[in-house]
Amino acid sequence: MQSETARWASLAVIVLFVLSAALSLRGDQPPASVGIDAPATVFSASRAATVLARVLGDEQPHPTGSAANARVRDRIVAELARIGVQAQVQRRFACGASTCATVENIVARIPGTNADQAVLLAAHYDSVGAGPGASDDGAGVATLIESARALLAGPPLARDVWLLASDGEELGLIGAEAFVREPEFTRIATVINLEARGTRGASLLIETQPGNAQIIAALRRALPRASGSSLDYEIYRSLPNDTDFTVFSREGREGLNFAWAKGAARYHTPLDNLAHLDRGSLQHHGDNALAMTRELAGRAPSATADSAGGVAQDAVFFNLFGATVAAWPVMLNPFLLALGLALWLALGVRLVRRGSRTATLAFASIAVLALLAVLAGLGWGVHVLLQALGAMAAMWTAQSALLVATFVALALPPMLLGGYAVQRWCGLPALALATLLPFAIVAAAAVAAMPGASYLGLLPLLAAGICAHLVLGRPVLWSAVAAVVAAGLWFPYAVDSYPAIGHPGLPATTLLSGVIVLPLLPALLSLRRAVWALALAGVAVTFACALLALARPAFDADVPRPANLLYAGDSDAARLYLKPLATMPVGFMRQAGFADVSRPVTAWLGWGYPSANGPTLPAPSLQVESDGIRDGRRHIAIRVTSTRNAKEGGLVLPGDIDVASIRVQGQALAPSRWHAEPTRWRRIALVGLPLEGAVFEFETAPGRNLEVYGYDRSAGLPPVMEPAARARDAVAMPIHGGDSTIAWQRIEVAATPQSQK
Ligand SMILES: [Zn+2]
The missing domain is CATH 3.40.630.10 (Zn peptidases)
Known part of the structure; x- marks a missing residue:
C-alpha cells in the first residue's frame, strides 16, 4: 500500500514537471493580434501592419x-x-x-x-x-x-x-x-x-x-x-x-x-x-x-526625480x-545564496545522521557532475556527427524543430542510465542530494559573476532545500521540487539556444535538458520497469528526429540559404567571389564557375570562392593632401575619390592606428567598445561619398612605413556578372549588405613625410 502511494506521488510530480516545462514556454509566446476595429486607445497590429x-x-x-x-x-x-x-x-x-x-x-x-x-x-x-x-x-x-x-x-x-x-x-x-x-x-x-x-x-x-x-x-x-x-x-x-x-x-x-x-x-x-x-x-x-x-x-x-535618489x-x-514577472534586487543575492547553501549543507548533515555515509554523499555528488560532463561531451559529439552528415548547412535551417527535439531527447537515456547507477551504488537519499549540487554551483557562480542568471540556480535550490527539511524522508519528492521549478525556469533556454545562437547552441540544449531532468531522476527511477521503456523511447525519439532532420531539405521557401556575391579587384585584375554563409548544393560551384577552394579576396576583405577574371575595375584615386609632424605625431590626410561614382568609399588602415585620431571630413568616430578589440585592419567608410571625394585623416608615430588601402564600394554587381547572380538566386539569397562591387588601390606611405603642413 505504502509503495503504491509512493508510485502515485512519483507519477504526480512527473506530470507536474511536464506541465511546468510546457507552461514555461508560454512566457515566450507573443499575444494574439488585435483587429482593425479595436478601440482607438488600443494598439492594433492589424492597423500597424x-x-x-x-x-x-x-x-x-x-x-x-x-x-x-x-x-x-x-x-x-x-x-x-x-x-x-x-x-x-x-x-x-x-x-x-x-x-x-x-x-x-x-x-x-x-x-x-x-x-x-x-x-x-x-x-x-x-x-x-x-x-x-x-x-x-x-x-x-x-x-x-x-x-x-x-x-x-x-x-x-x-x-x-x-x-x-x-x-x-x-x-x-x-x-x-x-x-x-x-x-x-x-x-x-x-x-x-x-x-x-x-x-x-x-x-x-x-x-x-x-x-x-x-x-x-x-x-x-x-x-x-x-x-x-x-x-x-x-x-x-x-x-x-x-x-x-x-x-x-x-x-x-x-x-x-x-x-x-x-x-x-x-x-x-x-x-x-x-x-x-x-x-x-x-x-x-x-x-x-x-x-x-x-x-x-x-x-x-518631479515625482520620478525624487524617487531616483540613492544608489x-x-x-x-x-x-x-507567462503569468507574471518576478523580481528582486541583486543585493539580496548573497543572502539567498547563503540560505540556499546552508539548507543544502544542513540537508547533507541530516542525511548523515539518518545513516548515510559522508563518503557516499560526496561520491554521489562527484558522480552526478561526471554524468553532466559526459552528457556535455555526448551533445558535442552528436553535433559534430550530424554536422559531418550535413545537418548543419547554415546557422539556421528548416530542420530546426527536429534538431532541437533530437538534442532534448538525447539527454534522457544517459541521465536515466547514470542516475540508475548512482542510485544503485549510493542509495536514493545520496542521489537526491547530489541532484541539487549543479543548482548550488550555478547559483554560486551566477551570484559571483553573472547576477542576472542567479535565479536559475537559487530558486530550484531554495525550493528543494526548504521542502527537504519538511519531508526529509521523501527524497523523491523534495528533489522533484527542484526539477519542477527548474523546468519552469530553464526549459525555454534549453529549447531556445538554437533559435538564439544557431546550431552551435544545440549541445547546450542537451546539457540544459540534462540539468533540468536530473532532480527528477529519483521519481523517474521509482517507476521501475517503466523507466527503461522511457529510456528506450528517448533513444528512439533521438534517432527518429535526427534521421528526419537529415532527410529534410535544409532550405525551403521560408528558410533561405544565405550567400553573397562580391565583385572585387583593382585596375589590374578583378573577379567575382561567392561568399556563402551555408554549404552550397552539390555541383553548384562548378556549374556556376566558382573554384572549389576559398581564398582571401584581398588582405582585408575576408575569404571567398573566386571565379575567372572579369573586367577590371577603375580604382579609386588616393591623394595625400597633407602629411606632417604635429605635436610629435605624424598627421596624414588622404582624399579618396571614386572614379566610378561609387556611393561608398574609405580607407583601410593598419589595425593599430589610434582610432581617436581618425577624422572623416573633419568628424571624429563615435566611441565604441569595439575599438578596444584587436584587429589586423581597420576599415573607415563614408557612405554617400561626394563626387569630389572625401578627406580621411589619421595620426601615427613618426618614422613608420604604412600600408594603406583606399577603396570604393557600390551595391550590386556589374551588368556582365548578372548571369552569375541569377545562378545564385536559383539556390540562395543575399544577406546583410547583399551583393556588392569593391575596387581598391594600395599605397605605401613612406616613413618620412612628403610635405609639411
Ligand atoms: Zn535593426
Missing part, C-alpha cells in the same frame, strides 16, 4: 542614402501627418564606430503637460542592402506610428513623448549618434527602443542598463506579463550585437530595448518581408511600447509561466 505595408510600398531594400530610403522616409512623414503628428526631418552628417554618413532622422513630439524628462520611442527605418527590413526595423517604425495614434486618442500625458525613426542604424548606429547631439535629446530621460533579429517570437526585453531596478519596477506595473529576463540581458550583453539603444545607454539614458529574435534565418535577407512578419510579434511590440510609454510618461517629472540598484527578473 496596414501602416507598414504603405511605408514599405514595393518592399525594396532601402539602405541609408538610397533613393528607396528617401521614399520610405517620405511615407513615414506622411503616415505621421495622417494621424496629426508634424514630423521634422533632421539631415545630419555623423559617424558611427567606423562608418560615417549623411543620415535623415525623422523626429516628432507628442506634447505632454511638461516638457522635462521626456520619453523617447525609437526605431530605425533604414534597412540592410539585402532585404526590405519588414521586421528589422519596419515593424518598430509601424509600432511607433500606431502607438502615437493610440496615445493621441487618449488623454494628454504628464510628460512629452518624442518619436524617433532613425536612419543609418544598419551602417553602425549613425542616426542615433546624430540624434544624441540634438538639443531635443537633452530633454529625454527614458528610451523605449524597438528592434528585431528575426521575423517572429515574443517581443523580449533584451536590454536595460546598469541600475535598472526602478525601470524594472515600472515594467512590472505596466506589463505584468512582460517577456524577457535578466538572463536575456546577460546573454544579449555577451553577444556582439548593438542597436541604437547602445548609443542612448552610453549617453546615460535609462530605458528598455525590446526585440524579437525567432525566425532568425530570415534576418537581413529578402525574406524579412511583410509576408513573414508575425502579426502577434507586432502586437507584442505595440503592447510593450504603448503600456510602457503610458507608464513612464504618465508620471509627473541605483540592479534587478534580477524573469517571466514565470
Whole structure:
C-alpha cells in the first residue's frame, strides 16, 4: 500500500514537471493580434501592419542614402501627418564606430503637460542592402506610428513623448549618434527602443542598463506579463550585437530595448518581408511600447526625480509561466545564496545522521557532475556527427524543430542510465542530494559573476532545500521540487539556444535538458520497469528526429540559404567571389564557375570562392593632401575619390592606428567598445561619398612605413556578372549588405613625410 502511494506521488510530480516545462514556454509566446476595429486607445497590429505595408510600398531594400530610403522616409512623414503628428526631418552628417554618413532622422513630439524628462520611442527605418527590413526595423517604425495614434486618442500625458525613426542604424548606429547631439535629446530621460533579429517570437526585453531596478519596477506595473529576463540581458550583453539603444545607454539614458529574435534565418535577407512578419510579434511590440510609454510618461517629472535618489540598484527578473514577472534586487543575492547553501549543507548533515555515509554523499555528488560532463561531451559529439552528415548547412535551417527535439531527447537515456547507477551504488537519499549540487554551483557562480542568471540556480535550490527539511524522508519528492521549478525556469533556454545562437547552441540544449531532468531522476527511477521503456523511447525519439532532420531539405521557401556575391579587384585584375554563409548544393560551384577552394579576396576583405577574371575595375584615386609632424605625431590626410561614382568609399588602415585620431571630413568616430578589440585592419567608410571625394585623416608615430588601402564600394554587381547572380538566386539569397562591387588601390606611405603642413 505504502509503495503504491509512493508510485502515485512519483507519477504526480512527473506530470507536474511536464506541465511546468510546457507552461514555461508560454512566457515566450507573443499575444494574439488585435483587429482593425479595436478601440482607438488600443494598439492594433492589424492597423500597424496596414501602416507598414504603405511605408514599405514595393518592399525594396532601402539602405541609408538610397533613393528607396528617401521614399520610405517620405511615407513615414506622411503616415505621421495622417494621424496629426508634424514630423521634422533632421539631415545630419555623423559617424558611427567606423562608418560615417549623411543620415535623415525623422523626429516628432507628442506634447505632454511638461516638457522635462521626456520619453523617447525609437526605431530605425533604414534597412540592410539585402532585404526590405519588414521586421528589422519596419515593424518598430509601424509600432511607433500606431502607438502615437493610440496615445493621441487618449488623454494628454504628464510628460512629452518624442518619436524617433532613425536612419543609418544598419551602417553602425549613425542616426542615433546624430540624434544624441540634438538639443531635443537633452530633454529625454527614458528610451523605449524597438528592434528585431528575426521575423517572429515574443517581443523580449533584451536590454536595460546598469541600475535598472526602478525601470524594472515600472515594467512590472505596466506589463505584468512582460517577456524577457535578466538572463536575456546577460546573454544579449555577451553577444556582439548593438542597436541604437547602445548609443542612448552610453549617453546615460535609462530605458528598455525590446526585440524579437525567432525566425532568425530570415534576418537581413529578402525574406524579412511583410509576408513573414508575425502579426502577434507586432502586437507584442505595440503592447510593450504603448503600456510602457503610458507608464513612464504618465508620471509627473518631479515625482520620478525624487524617487531616483540613492544608489541605483540592479534587478534580477524573469517571466514565470507567462503569468507574471518576478523580481528582486541583486543585493539580496548573497543572502539567498547563503540560505540556499546552508539548507543544502544542513540537508547533507541530516542525511548523515539518518545513516548515510559522508563518503557516499560526496561520491554521489562527484558522480552526478561526471554524468553532466559526459552528457556535455555526448551533445558535442552528436553535433559534430550530424554536422559531418550535413545537418548543419547554415546557422539556421528548416530542420530546426527536429534538431532541437533530437538534442532534448538525447539527454534522457544517459541521465536515466547514470542516475540508475548512482542510485544503485549510493542509495536514493545520496542521489537526491547530489541532484541539487549543479543548482548550488550555478547559483554560486551566477551570484559571483553573472547576477542576472542567479535565479536559475537559487530558486530550484531554495525550493528543494526548504521542502527537504519538511519531508526529509521523501527524497523523491523534495528533489522533484527542484526539477519542477527548474523546468519552469530553464526549459525555454534549453529549447531556445538554437533559435538564439544557431546550431552551435544545440549541445547546450542537451546539457540544459540534462540539468533540468536530473532532480527528477529519483521519481523517474521509482517507476521501475517503466523507466527503461522511457529510456528506450528517448533513444528512439533521438534517432527518429535526427534521421528526419537529415532527410529534410535544409532550405525551403521560408528558410533561405544565405550567400553573397562580391565583385572585387583593382585596375589590374578583378573577379567575382561567392561568399556563402551555408554549404552550397552539390555541383553548384562548378556549374556556376566558382573554384572549389576559398581564398582571401584581398588582405582585408575576408575569404571567398573566386571565379575567372572579369573586367577590371577603375580604382579609386588616393591623394595625400597633407602629411606632417604635429605635436610629435605624424598627421596624414588622404582624399579618396571614386572614379566610378561609387556611393561608398574609405580607407583601410593598419589595425593599430589610434582610432581617436581618425577624422572623416573633419568628424571624429563615435566611441565604441569595439575599438578596444584587436584587429589586423581597420576599415573607415563614408557612405554617400561626394563626387569630389572625401578627406580621411589619421595620426601615427613618426618614422613608420604604412600600408594603406583606399577603396570604393557600390551595391550590386556589374551588368556582365548578372548571369552569375541569377545562378545564385536559383539556390540562395543575399544577406546583410547583399551583393556588392569593391575596387581598391594600395599605397605605401613612406616613413618620412612628403610635405609639411
Ligand atoms: Zn535593426
